[in-house]
Amino acid sequence: MTHAEYFTQMQSRLAQWDEAVAQLRTQGRVIDPGARAAYFGRLTDLRSVRDAGHLALGAVRVANDDNGPLLRAYMDTAWHRMSSALARVDADLHKAH
Secondary structure, eight states, X not given: OOHHHHHHHHHHHHHHHHHHHHHHHHHHTTSOHHHHHHHXXXXXXXXXXXXXXXXXXXXXXXXXXXXXXXXXXXXXXXXXXXXXXXXXXXXXXXXXX
């Protein structure tokens, strides 16, 4: 996969992740009011994970042949953290219903 293809793929994944968080935010509005504050706190925590992912993506955007593999690894780690955090919040939502 070329550098440009990798960047485009990760940019698309981050956009899909943002959409999934928006859906969780919408779904969270119908959970028990007692659990809602904690749930929305978890969604707020996702923002810091997202910011780290976008920071990594920005680094990948300016990567060159020398540092490209290292920055891809950085992005892959950020993506794994984002995916894991999103899965945990999604599971919490289903427990709250």
